[in-house]
Amino acid sequence: MDKQITHIDETKSSWKRSATDARLEPTRHGALKRVLLRHEDVHSPFMFLNEVSVAPGEQVRRHEHEDMEEIFYFLDGEGIMQLADETQSIGPGDCVIVSAHIPHVVENTGKQEMRFICFGVKEMPDEIWEKNIGKDA
Secondary structure, three states: OOOEEEOOOOOOOOOEEEHHHOOEEEOOOOOEEEEEEEHHHOOOOEEEEEEEEEOOOOEEEEEOOOOEEEEEEEEEOOEEEEEOOEEEEEOOOOEEEEOOOOOEEEEEOOOOOEEEEEEEEEOOOHHHHHHHOHHHO
8 A cells, every 4th residue: 555644743743754655454353454543643432443354255254343433435445344234245435324322243254254344433422423423414
């Protein structure tokens, strides 16, 4: 991946990052990820930005998050995604938003590597969401 990620922060000497500098590492749920940004890198409810690779026949095992929404954007490959008890096919261009407390699984059912971008954001309390965002929705 040769795209570069930038973040302007006057307190840091370098605000540009390259995704190719991030090493591939295992996830806790059974895939490989490249951590592009971490919670510590920003001043917001943002938690992480990962590029994830799932080999054919492999999966990101069932898990859920207590206080974080997770957003998936699929780039390559095909498979299925299960949210709670509902399963749907997924492929390039699909975007899935998983609310906190919802168990989810991503499985590569295709013949090529599945890749997706995934990021997490801390869940906002209802009263704050409704006051700041929900009124305009």
